[in-house]
Amino acid sequence: MRLEPIERPRGLLLRIAYWLSRRQLGRVMSSLTVIYARAPAVAWPGLWIVRTLERGLSLERELRLLITTQSSLINGCSFCADLHMAQAVQARLGLAKFKALPEFATSPLFSERERAVLAYTEEVTRRRSASDSVFEALRKHATEKEIVEITWLNAVGNFFNLMAVPLELESDDFMALALRRAEKASLRA
16 A cells, blocks of 8 residues: 555544444455545545445446446456455355456356446446447447446446555455355354
């Protein structure tokens, strides 16, 4: 990391955010300790975005996480990719598709719809635009509302990646923590 984490934040809201992160994920997120502890005002737009990601979109949760994980992997953001895969574990989605993302175009794990969405995500992340052929393939498998949501999700993924990568936030090992928690829960059941 390029900036030292702030372990003891100022302000009640940040202390609550640290507590929530620890409770939900098993530890305090690096983005909280590096970014938001220094600039709490920029946390509010991030919270709104996360709330919209969780409750405001019509796309199924697995597809939402595949999109944001795909953009994170392309951008080399291990922090975000790990966080998204931990969310997949918490949602009991399994990790097979997430681990196969680099081969989405040929993997039998993905539907034609998922392939079209991920091809669009990849091209827009790499080129900042989409070719007519990739867009038309997406149009065959998504409504106009879904196309807007897919585009927004990819932009959001890139937004968070552009904060984490330059500050060299690395994986917080949230996926490993989520897997351990899931394993413990299954043993208790």
